[in-house]
Amino acid sequence: MAERTVRRTKEWARWTLLGAAVVVLVVFLLAQRTQDVDVSYGQSPSQSGITEDDDVSLSDATVPSVPEMKEMIAADPVVRLPGSIARWDEQAVREVIGDSDVRILVAPPGLDKAERRRVMTVEADLEETVLTVVGTRSTGGLYVAVADRITGWRSQFATGDITGHLVRLISSLEKREDPELSSDFPWREPTGAELDAVAADLRTDGVHVADGATLERVPEESSAAAFPDEDALYVALPMQEFGEAVPRYGPALTRLFPDRPVVVMYGSWIEYHGPNATDFARLSATVFYAHFADRLSRYDYPQTNVLGVWLDRVTDVRYAGLFDRPLPYVPVDPLTVTLPALPWLFTACVVGFVALSFGPLSSRRGSLLQGPRARLAGLTALTIEVSGLTDERSDPSLTRGIGKLDAAREALESELPARQVRRLLDDAENELDDTARLLGRDAYRPRNYLQGRLR
Amino acid sequence: MPPSWLIWLVGGVVLVAAGVASTLLPRLRARDLRRRTAWSTARAAIDSASVSRDACQDQVAEAEQLLARAESIAADRGGAGAADEAAALAERADRLWREARRG
Numbered sequence: 331m332a333e334r335t336v337r338r339t340k341e342w343a344r345w346t347l348l349g350a351a352v353v354v355l356v357v358f359l360l361a362q363r364t365q366d367v368d369v370s371y372g373q374s375p376s377q378s379g380i381t382e383d384d385d386v387s388l389s390d391a392t393v394p395s396v397p398e399m400k401e402m403i404a405a406d407p408v409v410r411l412p413g414s415i416a417r418w419d420e421q422a423v424r425e426v427i428g429d430s431d432v433r434i435l436v437a438p439p440g441l442d443k444a445e446r447r448r449v450m451t452v453e454a455d456l457e458e459t460v461l462t463v464v465g466t467r468s469t470g471g472l473y474v475a476v477a478d479r480i481t482g483w484r485s486q487f488a489t490g491d492i493t494g495h496l497v498r499l500i501s502s503l504e505k506r507e508d509p510e511l512s513s514d515f516p517w518r519e520p521t522g523a524e525l526d527a528v529a530a531d532l533r534t535d536g537v538h539v540a541d542g543a544t545l546e547r548v549p550e551e552s553s554a555a556a557f558p559d560e561d562a563l564y565v566a567l568p569m570q571e572f573g574e575a576v577p578r579y580g581p582a583l584t585r586l587f588p589d590r591p592v593v594v595m596y597g598s599w600i601e602y603h604g605p606n607a608t609d610f611a612r613l614s615a616t617v618f619y620a621h622f623a624d625r626l627s628r629y630d631y632p633q634t635n636v637l638g639v640w641l642d643r644v645t646d647v648r649y650a651g652l653f654d655r656p657l658p659y660v661p662v663d664p665l666t667v668t669l670p671a672l673p674w675l676f677t678a679c680v681v682g683f684v685a686l687s688f689g690p691l692s693s694r695r696g697s698l699l700q701g702p703r704a705r706l707a708g709l710t711a712l713t714i715e716v717s718g719l720t721d722e723r724s725d726p727s728l729t730r731g732i733g734k735l736d737a738a739r740e741a742l743e744s745e746l747p748a749r750q751v752r753r754l755l756d757d758a759e760n761e762l763d764d765t766a767r768l769l770g771r772d773a774y775r776p777r778n779y780l781q782g783r784l785r
Numbered sequence: 786m787p788p789s790w791l792i793w794l795v796g797g798v799v800l801v802a803a804g805v806a807s808t809l810l811p812r813l814r815a816r817d818l819r820r821r822t823a824w825s826t827a828r829a830a831i832d833s834a835s836v837s838r839d840a841c842q843d844q845v846a847e848a849e850q851l852l853a854r855a856e857s858i859a860a861d862r863g864g865a866g867a868a869d870e871a872a873a874l875a876e877r878a879d880r881l882w883r884e885a886r887r888g
Contacts, residue, residue, distance in 0.1 A: 680803075687807055726840035726886075730833045737829035741822075750822045754829055761833075 344686035345781050351679035358672045361665060379440040389413065389440030389630035399452045403460060404431050413438030416463045417572035418493040426509060431458045434496070439465025440630025449723045459503055467627040468495040472673035475499050476623065479696060480612060481514040483619040487626060488596035489515055489572045520582055528579060529586055532563045542568030544632040545595065552641035556648065560605075566633050569597030579615055580607075598626045600640050610647070671746045702742060702751045708780045709735055709758055716774050724768035731761030816865075823868030824859075830875035831855055837882035848881035 391413030393399065414436040423434075430716045433456075437449045446464060451495045452472075453460035461470040466486050475495030477483045478710045486493035494511050501508050520528075531538035539545050545566035553562055563583065570576045576596065580603035583592045591604040600618070602611040602655040618640050619626075626636065713732050720728050738754035773779065834852050855874035858867050 403876070465813045684807065687811065726836055729836045729840075733832040733836060734829055737825055744821060744825075746822050746825055747818065750825060754825070757829070757833075 338615075340686055343453075344683055347679045347682040347686065351676050351683065354672050354676045354679060358676065361669055361672075371727045386635055387440060387625075387629035387631055388442055389438060391438035391440060391630075393437055393441065393445050393449055396448050396451055399435065399449070400456070401456075403435055403452060403456070406777040407432070408434045408436070410436045411438060413459060414463070415490045415569065416466045416468075417490045418496050419573075421497050421764070422493055422509075422511065423500070426497045430504050432500055432503075433458050433460045435460060436463045437465075438630075439628060442630075446628075459500075461499055463492060463496075465628045465630070466490055466492050466495075467624065468492050470498055470499040473499055473502055477619075480615055480619075481690075483615070483623055485515050486599075486623075487569075488576065488599035489570045490597070491515060515570075515572075516575040520577035520579055524577055525579070525582055525586075528565055528583070532565070532583070532587065536561055537564045538566070540567045542563075542597070544568075544634065545637060546632065546634045549634070549638040549641060552638050554643065556641040556644040557591045560780055561591045562604075563587060564637070565592070566593045566637075567594070567596050577754060581735055591641070593637070594722055595637060598631065600637065602644075606670075609662060614640070614644050614647055617647060633650065635654075670711050702738075702755060702765050705755050705780070706735065706738055706742065706751075709755065709762060709776060712762055712774065712776060712779050716762070716769070719769055719771070721769075724765045727761045727764040727768065731758045731765065734758035734761060792809040818869065820865045823865040823872070827855070827859060827868040827872040827875065830872045831859060831881065834879040834882065837879045841882045841886045843885050845881050845885045846849040848885070851861070851875070851878035851881070 341435075341482045344545075391411075393411055394402070399409070399411075411504065416436050435449065435452055441449065441464060447490075449462055449464060453462055457468065461468060463469075475498050477486050477494070484493055485493075486495075497511055498508060500506075518685045528538045537545070537548055543566035545564070548564050553564075556562070560634075565583070566577055567579075579594050580592055580601050583594070587604075589605060591602065594601040594603070596675075600615070602614060621643075622639065625631075709731075713728065713735065716728060733756050734757040738751050738758060741754055762776045766772065766776070768778075773782070831852070834848075834855070837851065838848065851874045855871040856879065858871040858874070861867070
C-alpha cells in the first residue's frame with residue numbers, strides 16, 4: 331500500500347515537473363517577444379518641440395519689393411537690408427570671390443512666408459551669382475550652407491558669423507577647392523566688473539539678463555526637470571559683436587559657484603558649464619543644434635523659447651540614462667528580475683522529469699523482492715520432499731505445480747513484473763496444496779511448510 | 786556566430802525529439818513487458834493442461850480441441866491479445882480434464 335502511494339506521488343511529481351517546464355518555456359518565449367528596448371528617453375517629461383507660432387518666431391523687420399531689391403543688388407555687390415544680423419570676414423570672402431561676379435543679399439531673420447519668397451525670387455533671373463542670406467541661413471543656387479560642428483554653430487548663433495557658410499557656398503558654386511577656415515571666434519576672460527555684476531544677479535535670483543537679451547523668464551518646470559539636483563544659474567547675453575573677443579563667463583562662474591549647472595546664452599547659442607560639462611555640453615549642444623539650427627537661423631526666436639526647448643532636450647538626454655543621474659524611482663519589474671532564472675528553472679524541471687521517468691525502470695531491477703525468490707526456493711524444496719510420497723491421485727497436481735514453478739522461475743529470470751511472478755507462484759502453491767490435501771499430510775501444505783521453514 | 790533562428794530550430798528539434806523519446810520508449814517497454822507476461826501465463830496454462838490430459842484416462846474431445854487451438858495460437862506467436870486467448874483456451878481445457886478425471 332505504502333509503495334503504491336509513493337509511486338503515485340512520484341508519478342504526480344513527474345507530470346507536474348513537465349507542466350512546469352512547459353509553462354516556464356512559454357513564459358520565457360512570450361517574454362522574449364515583449365522585451366523591446368525600453369529606453370527611458372520615451373518617458374522623459376519634456377514637452378519638446380520648437381513652436382511655429384508666428385507671433386513668437388517672426389520679427390517686425392520687413393523687406394522692400396522685388397524690383398527694388400533687384401535694383402539694389404545690381405548697384406551694390408553686397409546689399410544689407412535693415413535688421414539683418416549676419417556678419418562675415420569680408421576679406422576672406424573677397425579672396426574666395428576673386429574675379430567672379432558674386433552678389434550677396436542679406437535679409438533680417440523672422441520674415442514671414444511672403445517676405446521670404448520675395449527675398450528668394452531676387453536671384454531668379456539675374457545673371458550674376460547671388461547668395462541670399464536670411465537671418466544666418468545662407469543659400470545660393472541650389473545650395474544651402476549649414477554648420478556641422480560645434481564651433482560652426484557657436485560662431486553662427488553667438489556672433490552671427492557666416493564666413494564659413496559663404497566661403498563654402500561660393501567655392502561650391504564656382505567649382506573651386508574649399509579653403510581651410512577656422513570658424514571659431516576668440517574668447518576672453520570677463521573683466522572683474524562684468525563678472526561682479528553677473529555674479530551679484532545670480533546670487534540674488536539665479537538669473538542674469540544683460541541689456542539687449544530677450545530672456546523674459548526661465549521656464550521653471552523645464553529647468554527643474556533638466557537639472558533636478560541643483561538649481562541652475564542662467565546668464566542671458568545678446569548676440570555678440572562680430573570680430574570682437576567674447577567674454578567667457580562659464581568657467582569663471584563655475585569657479586564662483588562650484589557644483590551648480592551654469593547656462594550661458596549668447597544670442598541663440600547656449601553654453602553649459604558645471605557638473606559633467608566635459609561630456610554633457612558637447613552632447614546637448616550637438617543634439618540641440620543639429621535638430622534646430624535651421625529654424626533658429628531663419629527665425630527670430632526670443633531667448634526664452636530657445637532656452638525652454640534646450641532644457642527639454644537636456645531632460646531627454648538625462649532620461650536616456652547617459653549620465654548616471656538619478657532617475658525617478660521605477661519599481662522593480664519582477665519579469666526582468668526572474669527572466670534570467672527561467673532557463674535554469676526549465677532545465678531543472680526537465681532534469682527532474684527525466685530522472686523520475688527513468689527512476690522506476692532502474693529501481694525495479696535490484697529490488698526484485700527477496701520475497702518471491704524465497705518463496706520459489708521454499709516451494710521447490712517442498713516439491714522435492716513431496717515427490718517421493720505422491721501416488722497416482724496426487725501426481726498430476728504435483729506435476730502441474732512443478733510446471734508453474736518453472737514458469738515462475740523463468741518469469742523471475744526474464745524480469746517480468748512481480749505481479750506475474752506472484753500469480754504463477756500462487757498457482758503453484760494451490761496445486762501443491764491440492765497435492766498435500768490428497769496425500770492427507772497437513773504438514774506438507776505449502777502454508778504450514780513455508781512457515782515451518784521460516785521459523 | 787550562427788543565425789539565431791538556427792538556435793531556435795535546433796532547440797525545437799531537440800525538444801520535440803526528447804518529448805517523443807520520453808513518451809515512446811516507456812510505452813514500447815510497457816507493451817513488450819505485457820506481451821511477455823501474457824505469454825508466460827499462456828505457456829504455464831498450456832503446460833498445466835497437457836499434464837491434466839496425460840493424467841486423465843478418458844478421452845475428452847472438446848478439451849483436446851481447445852488445447853489444440855491454444856497450441857496452434859502459441860505456435861504462431863503474436864501479441865498480448867493472442868497470448869490471452871491461448872491462456873483462456875488452455876485453462877478451459879484444463880478444467881474439462883480435471884472434471885473428467887474427478888468425474
